[in-house]
Structure formats: C-alpha cells, structure tokens
C-alpha cells in the first residue's frame with residue numbers, strides 16, 4: 001500500500017476555491033466577484049501597457065542573461081522599492097537604516113519577515129492581526145514561529161472601524177508584541193483608519209506598548225489612486241524614528257500577480273544594526289528558496305527607474321483605481337434605484353479592491369445557487385470584478401437575497 005494512504009483530502013483554499021467552483025459552473029451569466037484581481041470593463045485581466053513595454057525591452061536586450069541573483073535579489077530594485085513606499089526623500093534611507101530584500105510577492109515578503117522575527121525578535125513572539133484579516137496571515141505567521149492573535153478591527157454594526165475596540169485590545173496586549181497593520185485598503189473589509197485614528201494607533205504603538213509594527217502593503221496606489229497617499233501611514237510610523245517592518249507587493253498595483261514580485265523592508269534605528277540584520281536575513285532566505293527570480297523584478301526596476309515609464313504607470317494605476325471607485329457608485333446607485341432594504345453607504349465609504357457587503361453566509365449561498373454570482377462566504381465582493389453590464393445583474397441578485 002502507499003505510504004500516504006492515510007493522507008486526508010484537504011479542503012479547498014476558501015478564496016482560490018471560489019474560482020474552482022466558478023469555473024465548474026456552466027451558466028453563461030455567471031459572475032465571479034471572489035478573486036482579488038483587477039478586471040477591465042470587459043471583465044478581462046489587464047496587462048498594463050507599461051509592463052508590456054518593459055518586457056519587450058527586456059527580451060530585446062542582448063546584454064541580459066539568466067545568472068543567479070544574490071540572495072536578496074536585485075540591488076537597484078530593492079532601493080527603488082524602499083523609495084516607493086518610504087518616499088524618495090526618506091531620512092531612514094539616507095541614514096542607511098533600511099534593509100530591503102526582494103521576495104516572492106507580498107506573501108513571500110510576509111513569510112520571510114515572519115521567519116526573521118521568529119528567529120531574532122527580542123520582544124514577544126506574538127503577532128496581533130486584525131479581525132477579520134486576509135486569511136493567509138493566520139497561516140503564515142504560526143509557521144514562522146510566531147503566535148498569532150487577533151485584535152478587534154471591523155464593526156459589523158457600522159460597517160466601519162471599531163476604533164475603540166481596537167485600542168482597547170492593543171492596550172491589553174503584552175508590551176513588545178508585533179502588530180500587523182494593513183497599510184491601506186484593508187482586506188477583506190475595505191475599512192481603513194482615518195489619519196487621526198492612525199495617529200492614535202501610532203501613539204499606543206510607540207508610547208504605550210513598544211509594539212513592533214509590521215505593515216502589509218499589498219495595494220499601494222489602489223486605494224486612493226495615489227502612491228503617496230496610500231503610503232501615508234507607513235511613512236508616518238517610519239518618520240517617528242521607530243522600527244518598522246513592511247511587506248510590499250507589486251501583484252495588484254502593477255498587475256504582476258503571477259510574476260511574484262515584492263519586497264520586505266526592515267527599518268531599524270542604527271546603520272550598524274541594519275548591516276547585521278541584512279546578514280541574518282540572508283541566512284533566513286538561503287535555505288527557503290536560495291535566491292529570488294529575476295524577470296518580474298527586472299520589469300519593476302525598469303518602470304521605477306524611468307521617469308517616462310513611471311509617469312505612465314501612475315496613470316494606468318490611477319485608471320484602475322478610478323474604475324473601481326466608479327463601480328462603487330454604480331452599485332450603490334443601482335441598489336438605491338431598487339430600494340433595496342438596508343443602508344448601503346458603506347459601498348461608497350470603503351476603499352480599495354473590496355466591499356465587505358454585510359451579506360450573510362446564507363445570502364451569499366443563495367446568490368451563488370440562484371444567480372450564479374460568486375463571492376467569499378464572508379460577503380466580500382471584488383469591486384474590480386464588476387462592470388457596467390454586471391452591476392444591474394448583481395444589484396438584482398442582492399435585492400432578491402435581502403428582501
């Protein structure tokens with residue numbers, strides 16, 4: 001018999017599993033609002049023009065080869081990524097207090113950061129993540145040797161931030177814990193703290209609890225359409241001189257999902273510490289995957305280092321953010337027209353790729369069964385998956401599900 005006969009059938013990943021079910025559905029009117037990937041008005045994946053240009057440049061450049069990169073990836077990519085998130089005038093960068101490693105998109109950056117903390121963090125090896133959060137956080141950090149606990153974040157009554165609950169939970173957490181924060185466009189709720197609330201959180205982190213903030217930045221530019229606005233909270237925390245971890249992903253903002261391009265930056269207080277941290281970071285990465293891949297990071301490096309392409313990218317990024325925002329208005333108006341019971345203002349107020357609709361599991365299942373509309377069981381819908389054709393269809397279905 002097989003040595004693996006005892007292996008149990010594992011459940012499908014809750015998010016990726018939706019696409020599996022969607023693909024099996026033969027209905028011609030089916031709509032997938034489950035995936036966290038941008039779609040055009042025609043419902044198609046988007047390859048940014050600037051990415052296409054950079055790729056054409058790469059393949060026609062005969063001086064290029066496929067030699068191994070160093071353990072932390074492309075040096076120039078790392079510098080540009082740190083500048084993108086921290087600001088090109090960041091004192092932390094100028095003072096050589098930033099260590100950056102090219103990693104496998106956001107997920108890989110979180111994992112490498114988690115592994116480093118599991119080995120070297122001198123505070124509490126406990127990471128507090130918001131409730132709810134992107135489901136993978138709860139899997140990544142325990143595997144890296146950190147205990148994961150949650151803090152209150154979303155208030156289902158207001159469909160906004162439970163700011164008081166959040167601060168209460170943070171104050172009750174052990175001093176020196178690690179605090180995971182979504183830099184912008186919180187997934188799955190689309191609810192972000194205001195600047196004033198960020199400031200309150202920062203004071204608890206720095207002045208009351210000596211937490212280590214770990215920012216997950218998967219949507220820079222996607223929330224507001226502006227790269228700088230969406231980096232506001234990260235820059236504020238780095239700007240006070242304290243230590244910060246930040247995981248960046250180019251999956252959404254450059255549409256490089258499958259290329260797995262991201263970066264982990266560790267901002268410390270002294271350049272000498274940064275040098276030693278970098279040396280240990282290499283020891284974390286080397287036995288995991290040795291060195292990162294070159295193609296996607298080369299694309300990003302070209303775009304970030306060319307003034308012309310950088311400007312083009314910002315335009316394409318803003319167009320994606322604008323289309324998502326216009327879908328918020330269309331869906332909100334469609335529900336208003338139908339006089340669908342309930343207050344749907346949160347569709348307008350939440351930001352980023354997702355709306356946390358407040359639909360119950362039963363309503364979600366009803367919409368899947370009756371209307372072939374797919375979303376996660378927590379009622380999260382991808383606004384990027386909507387278009388002018390599907391908005392009326394989705395609004396009709398939501399209306400039937402709630403009445």
Ligand code: PMP
Nearest residue numbers: 036105106107134187218249251
């Ligand atoms: N963090 C959050 C909050 C996310 O939503 C995602 C993507 N769904 C990621 C990290 C990681 O994505 P990737 O590994 O594709 O960059």
